[in-house]
Amino acid sequence: xxxxxxxxxxxxxxxxxxxxxxxxxxxxxxxxxxxxxxxxxxxxxxxxxxxxxxxxxxxxxxxxxxxxxxxxxxxxxxxxxxxxxxxxxxxxxxxxxxxxxxxxxxxxx
Amino acid sequence: xxxxxxxxxxxxxxxxxxxxxxxxxxxxxxxxxxxxxxxxxxxxxxxxxxxxxxxxxxxxxxxxxxxxxxxxxxxxxxxxxxxxxxxxxxxxxxxxxxxxxxxxxxxxxxxxxxxxxxxxxxxxxxxxxxxxxxxxxxxxxxxxxxxxxxxxxxxxxxxxxxxxxxxxxxxxxxxxxxxxxxxxxxxxxxxxxxxxxxxxxxxxxxxxxxxxxxxxxxxxxxxxxxxxxxxxxx
Numbered sequence: 001x002x003x004x005x006x007x008x009x010x011x012x013x014x015x016x017x018x019x020x021x022x023x024x025x026x027x028x029x030x031x032x033x034x035x036x037x038x039x040x041x042x043x044x045x046x047x048x049x050x051x052x053x054x055x056x057x058x059x060x061x062x063x064x065x066x067x068x069x070x071x072x073x074x075x076x077x078x079x080x081x082x083x084x085x086x087x088x089x090x091x092x093x094x095x096x097x098x099x100x101x102x103x104x105x106x107x108x109x
Numbered sequence: 110x111x112x113x114x115x116x117x118x119x120x121x122x123x124x125x126x127x128x129x130x131x132x133x134x135x136x137x138x139x140x141x142x143x144x145x146x147x148x149x150x151x152x153x154x155x156x157x158x159x160x161x162x163x164x165x166x167x168x169x170x171x172x173x174x175x176x177x178x179x180x181x182x183x184x185x186x187x188x189x190x191x192x193x194x195x196x197x198x199x200x201x202x203x204x205x206x207x208x209x210x211x212x213x214x215x216x217x218x219x220x221x222x223x224x225x226x227x228x229x230x231x232x233x234x235x236x237x238x239x240x241x242x243x244x245x246x247x248x249x250x251x252x253x254x255x256x257x258x259x260x261x262x263x264x265x266x267x268x269x270x271x272x273x274x275x276x277x278x279x280x281x282x283x284x285x286x287x288x289x290x291x292x293x294x295x296x297x298x299x300x301x302x303x304x305x306x307x308x309x310x311x312x313x314x315x316x317x318x319x320x321x322x323x324x325x326x327x328x329x330x331x332x333x334x335x336x337x338x339x340x341x342x343x
Contacts, residue, residue: 012332016323017339018315023285024247025276026318043323045315048285049292050178052313057302058338060174063154063165065269066236068177068208069340071166077310077334081326084333086306088169091162092340105333 013105015042020059020070022048062092074101078108138184138191142198142206145180149173149205177209179298184213186294189220196225199238207238215245216290218283223249227257230274236267243270247277248286310336 019026023046045052053059053070061071074096076085085104087096096104153171157163167174184191195217198210211229214221223246230242243261246254255278262274280286303311314324328334 014328014331014334015337016325016328016334017337019339021276022289023318024280025273028272028276028279043317043321045317045323047315048289049296050181051292051296051300052315053338054175054178054296054302055300055311055313056304056336056338060177061167062340064340066240066267067269067273068237070338072340073338075304075310075336077325077328077336079330079332081309081312081329083304083306083308083310086304089166090169091160091166094162101335105335108333 011105016045017042018045018047018052018056018070020047020050020053022046058088062089064092076101076104076108084108136183138187138194139197141180141183141187142194142210145176145209146198146201146203146206148176149203151205175301178301180209181213181216182293182296182298185216185290188217188294192217192220196222199225199229204235204238207233207235208241211238211241211245215241215248215286216293218248218250218286218290221245221249223251223254223257227254227261230257230261230270231264236270239265239267239270240273243273243277247273247280248283248290250280250283250286310334 026044026046047053050059056073056075058070058073060068062069072089072092072095074085074087075083078084084107089095150173153167153173154165155163155168157168159165162168184195191213195210195214198206199214201207201210207229211226214226226242226246226249230239230246233239233242243258246258258274258278262271262278265271265274300311310325312324312326314322316322325334325336
């Protein structure tokens with residue numbers, strides 16, 4: 001989905017990702033998965049204080065191996081800043097398919 | 110003691126009211142920890158089948174994560190006064206309490222002696238405690254800490270804990286950790302869980318790995334922002 005949205009500049013949509021770690025681990029993880037930090041085509045935002053994660057109601061809700069991490073979640077925010085869609089995962093692999101996101105985006109004027 | 114009982118009583122009966130009501134005055138760090146230990150219930154991870162999130166995902170209607178966030182915030186805001194009670198909590202019989210203590214001590218950074226965390230990283234039977242002890246040691250920093258981490262990297266058996274030891278060793282300084290601690294200490298807990306359909310998206314400013322800052326509201330006027338919360342293990 002990230003790739004698809006990032007490549008669709010015509011949509012006038014901004015993709016933002018939030019990760020609950022900080023710079024030290026994010027750099028390590030990106031490197032480990034073969035990414036250069038300059039090659040990520042959307043802002044990957046760090047939330048090490050967990051304040052944004054808690055504000056959005058996802059902090060400490062999933063154990064990934066032995067870490068208490070964020071529940072995966074997707075929000076769509078419209079032109080005026082109102083949340084129009086929110087989906088909080090029930091399992092670690094539960095996330096909206098790209099076409100579901102695109103369908104939600106179509107609903108917005 | 111009376112104050113603790115009152116706090117516990119109130120907390121049990123009106124969880125929602127104690128959350129989102131702003132910072133609580135006059136509650137000591139020890140009382141915060143005792144309240145967490147009493148209210149946290151490890152069985153909330155659930156007995157559902159694993160394919161429905163059982164064992165690792167909190168049920169959608171479970172609010173105990175707020176207790177954890179609220180407790181951590183209060184302890185970090187308490188600053189140096191919270192260190193001794195947290196070091197004691199690091200030796201608790203209760204696993205969730207030890208995990209909370211290890212994680213929170215990282216945010217208290219320069220006020221925290223590294224020895225008890227090194228001991229936890231070396232000896233705690235619970236991998237989660239060791240993982241957060243590694244994080245905390247990274248946030249504390251220093252030459253002694255580095256040496257301990259280098260040693261424990263070799264003996265640690267859990268691969269996730271080892272990874273976090275690597276993160277800790279990868280830190281160049283403690284600026285990032287200090288900034289995160291300040292941000293958590295200053296956070297207004299009434300913002301907790303305020304992102305809901307039909308409401309204004311709570312605004313925030315966060316930085317990327319490369320230090321570039323983004324404010325959500327600066328994208329106002331774009332057709333949409335798709336905001337995705339991920340977990341860094343993917």
